[in-house]
Amino acid sequence: MATDEWLARWKEGRIGFHRSAPHDALMRHWPSLGAEPGDKVLVPLCGKSLDMRWLAEQGHPVLGLELSSLAIEQFMAEGEAPVSRYTQGAFSCCRQGCIELWCGDFFHFHTAQAEELSAFYDRAALIALPEATRQRYAFHLAQLLLPGTRGLLISLMDMHSPEGGPPYSVADDEVERLFAANFELTHLETRPPDDSGKQESVWSLIRRGPRPA
Ligand SMILES: C[S@@+](CC[C@H](N)C(=O)[O-])C[C@H]1O[C@@H](n2cnc3c(N)ncnc32)[C@H](O)[C@@H]1O
Numbered sequence: 001m002a003t004d005e006w007l008a009r010w011k012e013g014r015i016g017f018h019r020s021a022p023h024d025a026l027m028r029h030w031p032s033l034g035a036e037p038g039d040k041v042l043v044p045l046c047g048k049s050l051d052m053r054w055l056a057e058q059g060h061p062v063l064g065l066e067l068s069s070l071a072i073e074q075f076m077a078e079g080e081a082p083v084s085r086y087t088q089g090a091f092s093c094c095r096q097g098c099i100e101l102w103c104g105d106f107f108h109f110h111t112a113q114a115e116e117l118s119a120f121y122d123r124a125a126l127i128a129l130p131e132a133t134r135q136r137y138a139f140h141l142a143q144l145l146l147p148g149t150r151g152l153l154i155s156l157m158d159m160h161s162p163e164g165g166p167p168y169s170v171a172d173d174e175v176e177r178l179f180a181a182n183f184e185l186t187h188l189e190t191r192p193p194d195d196s197g198k199q200e201s202v203w204s205l206i207r208r209g210p211r212p213a
Contacts, residue, residue, distance in 0.1 A: 160197035
C-alpha cells in the first residue's frame with residue numbers, strides 16, 4: 001500500500017487495525033525478553049498504538065515512527081502530559097513524557113538516528129507491507145540495530161484468504177526467511193485463529209553479528 005493510501009486511511013478513519021487496549025501477547029511475552037527499564041524501544045509503523053503507553057509504563061523510553069501526522073496528533077491528544085515539538089532531519093517529532101513519535105517514512109530513518117535503541121516491538125508493521133517491501137523492512141531494521149538488541153514481533157497468517165492485504169498474510173517460514181540471517185529467532189507462540197481465520201504468531205528476536213554492509 002502506498003504512502004498516500006495510508007494517509008487516506010487515517011483521514012477517513014479506516015483504522016480497523018487499531019486496538020483499544022495493549023496487546024495481551026505484548027504484556028505476556030515482553031518480560032521474557034529481558035529488556036531493562038531505561039532501554040529505549042523502537043516501534044516502527046507505530047500508528048497510535050496503546051502498546052507504546054504500556055511500554056512506557058514499564059519504564060522504557062519509546063521511539064515510534066509513523067507516516068501519518070493525524071495518527072500522531074490523535075495519540076498525543078489522548079495523553080495527558082504536555083507535548084513538545086521539534087524536528088530531526090526530515091522527521092517532524094512530538095514528545096510526550098518518555099514517548100517520542102517521529103512523523104515520516106521508516107525507510108528514511110537511518111543508523112545515526114538509531115544510536116540509543118536497545119529494543120524494538122513490531123505489531124502490524126511487517127504485515128502492513130507487501131511482499132517485496134517486507135524484505136527491505138527486515139534488512140533496514142537489522143541495519144538500524146546493534147548486535148544484542150532484542151525485540152518482539154507479532155506476525156499474522158490469514159488462513160481463509162492469504163492473498164491481498166493489508167494486513168498481508170505472512171507465513172511463519174517467511175518470517176524465518178526474512179530475519180534468520182541477522183537475528184536469532186525464537187517462535188514463542190502461535191495463537192488460535194480468530195473468527196475470520198486470522199492467526200497470530202509471536203516471536204522474540206535478538207540482533208546478531210555486526211551491522212550488515
Ligand atoms: C497496520 S498499521 C499498524 C499500526 C500499529 N503498529 C498498531 O499496532 O496499531 C500500519 C501503520 O504503519 C504506517 N506506515 C505504513 N508505511 C509506513 C512507513 N513506510 N513508514 C512509517 N509508517 C508507515 C501506517 O500509516 C499505519 O499507521
